[in-house]
Amino acid sequence: MTPLSDHEMLAQRIHDEESRQAFVNDFRVHLASQVFPGNFPTYYNRVLPQFIKDKGREPETRHEVRRVMTHDPYYSFWSAMQRNSQEMIWDSVIDSVERQLPELIEKSREAGDKGSLTLDPDLEIPKYHVAADIHLQPGAYHSDQIEDDVAAGAMYDWGTYIYSMGGLGTGNNALGQITHGFFQNEFPDAKPKRILDMGCTIGGSITYWAQKMPDAECHGLDVGAPVLRYGHARAEALGAPVHFSQQNAEKTNFEDESFDVVMSHILLHETSRTAIQNVFDESYRLLKPGGVMMHMDLPQAHGQPPLEGFLFEWEIYNNNEHFFAQLRDMDMPELCRKAGFKDENIHPKSAGSFWMEDQTPYADDGFEFPITMAIK
Amino acid sequence: MPNDDQKKIKLPRTAKGKKPQYFADPTVDKLLSMVLTLMGELSVTRDRLDTVERLIENNGLFKVDDIEHYEIPDDVNAVRTERRSAYIARVLKTVQDELDSLQQKGDGKNTELED
Numbered sequence: 033m034t035p036l037s038d039h040e041m042l043a044q045r046i047h048d049e050e051s052r053q054a055f056v057n058d059f060r061v062h063l064a065s066q067v068f069p070g071n072f073p074t075y076y077n078r079v080l081p082q083f084i085k086d087k088g089r090e091p092e093t094r095h096e097v098r099r100v101m102t103h104d105p106y107y108s109f110w111s112a113m114q115r116n117s118q119e120m121i122w123d124s125v126i127d128s129v130e131r132q133l134p135e136l137i138e139k140s141r142e143a144g145d146k147g148s149l150t151l152d153p154d155l156e157i158p159k160y161h162v163a164a165d166i167h168l169q170p171g172a173y174h175s176d177q178i179e180d181d182v183a184a185g186a187m188y189d190w191g192t193y194i195y196s197m198g199g200l201g202t203g204n205n206a207l208g209q210i211t212h213g214f215f216q217n218e219f220p221d222a223k224p225k226r227i228l229d230m231g232c233t234i235g236g237s238i239t240y241w242a243q244k245m246p247d248a249e250c251h252g253l254d255v256g257a258p259v260l261r262y263g264h265a266r267a268e269a270l271g272a273p274v275h276f277s278q279q280n281a282e283k284t285n286f287e288d289e290s291f292d293v294v295m296s297h298i299l300l301h302e303t304s305r306t307a308i309q310n311v312f313d314e315s316y317r318l319l320k321p322g323g324v325m326m327h328m329d330l331p332q333a334h335g336q337p338p339l340e341g342f343l344f345e346w347e348i349y350n351n352n353e354h355f356f357a358q359l360r361d362m363d364m365p366e367l368c369r370k371a372g373f374k375d376e377n378i379h380p381k382s383a384g385s386f387w388m389e390d391q392t393p394y395a396d397d398g399f400e401f402p403i404t405m406a407i408k
Numbered sequence: 409m410p411n412d413d414q415k416k417i418k419l420p421r422t423a424k425g426k427k428p429q430y431f432a433d434p435t436v437d438k439l440l441s442m443v444l445t446l447m448g449e450l451s452v453t454r455d456r457l458d459t460v461e462r463l464i465e466n467n468g469l470f471k472v473d474d475i476e477h478y479e480i481p482d483d484v485n486a487v488r489t490e491r492r493s494a495y496i497a498r499v500l501k502t503v504q505d506e507l508d509s510l511q512q513k514g515d516g517k518n519t520e521l522e523d
Contacts, residue, residue: 051455055448112430112437116444123421123501124448130419164425171420183419352425 036193037202040269041139041262043128043186052124057194060117064197067110074106075339094333094341101342115350118168118195125190126170129183136262140182143265146273147242147250151257155278160304161255164352167195173233174256185234185262192236200236201390207297207401208237211328212244213387214403215293219324224248224292228318230281230311231255231299235263235274242272251286253279282310284318291318295326298401301356308362312371319408325373327404328383333360364404373406381405421501422508441502449495 036042045053079100083091091097101107129136143149157174165172169191173184193204200206215222225248229238232252242250252274254260260276267274279285281299294315300308315325333341345360347353368378384400385391430437464470480488497504 047456047459048452051452052448054455055451059444059448108430109440111428112440113444115428115430116441119423119441119501119505120444120448122423123498126419126421130417133417133419165423168423168425170423172424175420177419178417183417187419350428352423 035202036190036204039266041136041182041186041266042189043125043132043136045128049124049128052127053190053194056117056120056124057197059120060194061197063110063114063117067113071101071107071110071343072339074104075101078106079104091338094336094338094345097338097342098345101339111346111350114346118351121191121194122169122187124194125187128190129186133178133181133183133186136182136186137178137180140261140265141180144268146271147264147267148275149260149264150275150277151260152278153257155255155280157255158280158282158303158307160302160307160355163354166302166352167191168352172256173254173259176258180261181258182262182265184256184258185260185266188234188259189262189266201388203236203240203390205236205240206385206388206390207328208240209388209390210383210385210401211237211295211297211326211387211403212241213389214381214383215324215326217387218381218405222292222324224324226291227251227293228253228286228291228295230294230296230315231302232263232276232297233259235260235267235276237297239263239267239270239272239274242267242274243270246273248292249275251275251277251291253277253281253284255280282307282314284314286318288317289320289323292320292323293326294318294323295328297328298330300327300329301353301359304355305358305362308359309367309370312367316371316373316408321408323408325368325404325406325408327364328401329359329404330356331400331402332362332364364402368404368406371406373408377407379405379407420508422505422512424509424512427505427509438502442499445499445501449499 075097080090083100091100102111161172161174169184169187171177171184173188175181175184177183189204193200196206201209224245227238227241227245227248227250229235229241229250229252232238232254233256235252238250238252242248250273252260252263253276254263255278257278260278264274264276267276281296281303296311300311303311311327312325315327319325331344336344345357348356365378365380369375381403382400383403384398430440
């Protein structure tokens with residue numbers, strides 16, 4: 033597997049831990065490149081002809097495809113292996129984190145103060161976050177297992193790296209690289225003074241922005257304390273001043289019109305229908321006139337053929353992505369209008385690895401993330 | 409640094425949320441999990457053996473034949489016993505998952521939730 037750049041907070045792996053992670057990575061590469069593609073001939077040669085025989089027509093929606101594909105033995109076996117591989121990611125990183133947790137907590141307590149960390153033990157963790165452990169990370173992103181816990185962050189750093197099979201880049205910051213490159217291209221003369229990343233987890237994206245824009249004051253918020261503690265220590269270890277705070281993106285304690293950029297990276301699909309509108313409303317409130325909102329998320333269902341739409345939604349039903357189903361059909365420009373943005377200032381865009389600074393081959397997967405952009 | 413007597417931390421190992429059933433017989437789901445874990449552990453062991461063989465070759469420390477006649481000291485035996493126990497638990501994790509899920513709060517239903 034491709035290397036992940038070392039930093040002071042990264043859990044170190046001993047021989048078998050590293051080997052176990054390498055196996056999970058290679059197994060997932062095999063599933064993605066050799067097994068998953070088999071779902072297409074399975075559908076066209078077996079499932080679709082049977083459907084036409086039974087109904088006299090082709091399936092019209094991804095939901096119809098789901099009802100027949102989930103009973104197909106090839107699809108089921110791939111799906112079961114894919115689910116197992118996701119569980120194996122976490123199983124392969126827990127040992128390293130558990131073994132070194134006291135030292136990692138100690139390091140986070142002694143982290144620098146270029147940026148800051150503000151936690152709110154009374155923050156109510158939203159229902160969409162506690163219903164199930166997102167991405168099957170045991171213990172979720174918000175649960176403290178011990179005082180001053182950083183385990184969820186330490187697991188997330190390695191886990192997301194293995195999940196993406198290296199696609200998040202050696203700095204585990206590909207999404208931040210994409211939005212930063214995209215922003216620079218859209219607004220070449222902009223010099224934002226204050227930037228907010230909502231749902232930042234360990235701050236991979238906002239820390240990258242802080243490294244690239246040292247004159248800007250960079251903030252990252254999340255509901256999870258252990259990922260924020262880890263993220264703060266990680267940013268300090270990388271020499272980047274980022275201000276982390278434990279808040280809900282739906283309603284923050286920042287002042288009106290106090291940010292030039294308010295953004296998120298694949299946050300929306302982890303929240304609820306109501307929460308997404310609240311996040312857009314809050315983004316509008318926080319932006320200065322002329323400020324830019326950018327919410328990057330996963331592709332929606334509009335225009336996707338039924339089979340592709342069904343396959344893309346595997347994560348909803350098999351990887352604890354409860355709310356992604358709702359986001360798939362939502363009208364993002366309408367949410368912007370309801371939040372207060374004017375029609376002419378709403379710009380649905382998309383961006384992918386083309387905009388990354390790091391153009392090594394493993395990062396170039398051609399995948400495009402929709403970005404809901406609006407200017408206040 | 410932490411005290412030596414600090415209680416060893418045990419992180420949760422089972423994600424909250426309903427696990428889908430992929431096969432008509434749920435036993436097949438468990439068997440698949442075990443087979444995949446065994447694949448992983450065999451791969452890990454082969455990597456480790458490869459490391460050992462290369463170190464032997466690089467350093468000329470002992471003959472591979474010495475391995476065949478190795479007498480296991482008590483402390484090594486204890487370490488191996490602990491490792492085998494962890495290995496068995498890892499391969500049988502799918503069984504533990506079911507028990508853990510039964511003890512988690514909420515049904516963790518993996519469907520669209522209403523606000």
